[in-house]
Amino acid sequence: MAVAQTVNYWLTEHPKIVNFRWSPTQSYASTWSFLVTAVSSYVIAAVTLHLLLTIILRRRRGLSLGPIPALHSLTMSLISAVIFVGILLSAAAEIRDTRWLWRRTRTTALQWFLCFPVGTRASGRVFFWSYAFYLSRYLHLLRTFFSVIRRRKLSFFQLINQSSLLCISFLWLEFSQSFQVVAILLTTVSYAVVYGYRFWTAIGLRGACFPFVVNCQAVLLGCLTVCHVGVLCMHMVKRGGCNGIGAWLFNSVLNAVISLLYLKFYVKTRSRSMATAVKPT
Template structure:
């Protein structure tokens, strides 16, 4: 039955499902953003005595001290972000069901985000806090915009989603250089092997 469904010539009517998906992703992304921001601020306040001689708070966000374990409030929100990637991947199925063109980049991007967020947790990778903050901020805006247009409200005159993705990519590239510099000049960053692997995937 599933094979026959995909062989249909006409797109499968999804009704309000894509709009509801966009709304839920926007709300979840905003929740994760607020949660990890407050958790990171509390973590910096409570553990700064341990690393304040070698790092500033911003440097801690980029570069976890060697030996950091994936436990505590920050990694709780990192795990929530990882779980949200499964919900995010539903857009791929919506594209297929609606017989829209699914590019290799879209499929690859949705897949590697799941892999990357898993490695963040598994290896307590540095940079993940800033990456989650920037990603969830952009996603809350992008999915909010998609919900806005899905319910029939006017769209932006410029390629809004693409511009947001370019902005996210640019900020990530700058932060990656920061991680690299801190790793070599500030005594090393935790999970640097996973960071290298993820950087190759993102290249």
Template structure:
């Protein structure tokens, strides 16, 4: 059983022989990237405006979606868990097969953060990076659910989803260092958070603290530490592949972190202003709704 899972997650010919290329890989062109993000933003704005006009008199009545959000959360949790297992096994296999090439300059952990110069976007880990990139488009359905259920469309939500799609594209396009650890961290958090969303969507009790926000804080903190590690390795170990894209990604990550902290501080000040338990609970619920992974 374990051997079968390992084969299909890291040793299958489609995984081993994967190569990121514009003619062969779906969604691998810059035109597709910009067109898809433009469509996502435009359609979200259109849907929000349409519902605002049609349902002005029923401001607080959501559009019924039935079990669709719960099924989406369950599927995203399972997809994230699969990507996590796949890239973990694939990274171990890549370390086993290519360590002879870089073992004098890097340890396996350093390789996870800092690819050797000249690394090409092919092989096992890039296959799962590609799957992760495609899964980012499935995450955008959370925006449509928020609009249909609460007519809630925030700039942060649009910015966050769009930027994360761009970053995952850059990982592949420039064979960027750090992506293996980033995908491991992100998919592990996604598997837990989306599993929690499914748990609460089917009527089971929720946590007594802002669970999703806490997970996001942990993820952002780990990303900051790993970015520092990449920077140190780049200057101490002769350079990391795709460092230009990494710099751009770092700027985008900093923007997301700034917006998140700004949102968090505003909610915290609101809690202090109201002071009572109901206001605190309402603030935490609003934060979990507005802040989307």
């Protein structure tokens, strides 16, 4: 019981969590200029590194990074798990504290998860963990550089995917966008599993007999698509609509682009996997 109370305090009731407020003057990396600079620097650095290694190494294989990728995967899995638990407990606390207000607007917990009331500000427990998720996106960018250094491989999809997800998580906070609680819950639980699996295989343990990571990402995109449809329906039905719907529309366009690129990548991966399986020995 004492452990549960301690965890609950540090993940939901700590003053910095309860009193959090997204602000350009109070929150690190919370300005548009920082976002644009970060995305531009990421793309330029990744492309430059890829070109330099291609020129220097030529036909040689990529360089070894030792245990760094495995440690990164373990770190990202743990961070994702903490964010998942934190935002889940924080959402429960917000529902408990504001249920009395929802009765006036006839809002249910399910509606709140998908559709914030108009006028919602980016402050409090849930947005603290949304901010933590946004900052964690910068750590995800390192995988691109690992891929370039180890395999001398840089894909257009990887650059677009990482850049878009960083922008999307910024928009969630900047416009107090609806749908972000569900999106973060689904994404972090997926990342906790995927990065845990990557750590598992990186230390030499046996992997799955099917493309585990690709399938997990496909399931995540499918779930997010269903939730996007739910937000649209909620916005059309609910009086006043959902908060941050303009940012949600832009978010939806980016997600559609990512989904199309990923679908192409998924079909290509599955075709290659099936071709390998039927290849005569």
